[in-house]
Amino acid sequence: MASIRLNQVVKKYDDNLIINRLTMECKEKEFLAILGPSGAGKTTILKMIAGIEEVTGGSVFFGERDYTRTSPQDRDLSMVFENYALYPHLSVRENISFPLKSPKKKGQFSASEIEKRVQEAAKMVGLDDKLERRTDQLSGGQRQRVSLARALVKKTSVILMDEPLAHLDAKLRVQMRGELKRIHQDLGATIIYVTHDYIEAMAMADRIAVTNNGELQQIGTPEEIYFQPRNEFVATIVGEPPMNIFQAELAARDGKVYGSWEGQTFEVPLPGSFSGKAVDIGIRPNNINLVPAGSDNSLAAIVDDVEPLGRQQIVTVQVGGRMLVVKSDRDRSITLGQTVHLQFDYAYLHLFDTVTKERMVL
Incomplete structure (x- = not known):
């Protein structure tokens, strides 16, 4: 997998323009944060990359290949959601292994290979001693780790994350930021991370794409966004208190x-x-x-x-x-x-x- 590139992407719901001719690139193995307020179009961008939302206009490229009309299951990626989306009646092991047992994956992995991957993913997020626990018996931070492990077990080259730390308390968010950064370094995967929290973006990302009202305001390193804001919106979205x-x-x-x-x-x-x-x-x-x-x-x-x-x-x-x-x-x-x-x-x-x-x- 090479870079992910959006070229003049437009998204409309009926007559409502949500994304307006967005062009940006996430480099291979880069950690890119998409930062913006509620309603900025961040999640819609992520869903168009995943193929969950159709593109109204423009193109989505994975490397040099046009994936605009490719179905989600045919894109080499996994996704971590804000609401965990776990099966509460299943164990941690069963939740993590679930993507490897889907109908599309049937017969691709032996039982021993699935168990090996589950153990690796669980250890990576610090849950290897809780594989038999049901997810409804876990804390919010632990459930978020299960959701992350379920994405890691697929070993995709791209991981999309939609505000995965939003419901965690302050201490857990700090801990998970460090772990996500470590996991990115260990895996070498391309990560696109949606957030409204500038601290998360500054702490983890190689580059930050600031969006507002469906338009890209600036993309650059955390230092460029902070010290050289392109406009007043970018200047005030980063920093507490704001500029x-x-x-x-x-x-x-x-x-x-x-x-x-x-x-x-x-x-x-x-x-x-x-x-x-x-x-x-x-x-x-x-x-x-x-x-x-x-x-x-x-x-x-x-x-x-x-x-x-x-x-x-x-x-x-x-x-x-x-x-x-x-x-x-x-x-x-x-x-x-x-x-x-x-x-x-x-x-x-x-x-x-x-x-x-x-x-x-x-």
């Missing part, structure tokens, strides 16, 4: 460019050609520093809310009539209504066009 974005008027004075926002000005490291323009400025909460009063190039703000988070705190402040969110260390005492002073880390400043919302490359 602050506000509109400022730029003007040149004494050979420097200044931004004017809510009655205050601050120097912006831009060429003079930006003078006279209105831009959307983006800055992440962790790239805003709280500085002493009178510090150069700082903005005055009033503290509106303080949210303690262990060693850090999320501080919401008002600048004029607008809100900014700042992430700061807990060693600084901050109270509601207090006047604080902010200083941007200009190495991490982002500019976006106020109309198109696209990132402006300096």
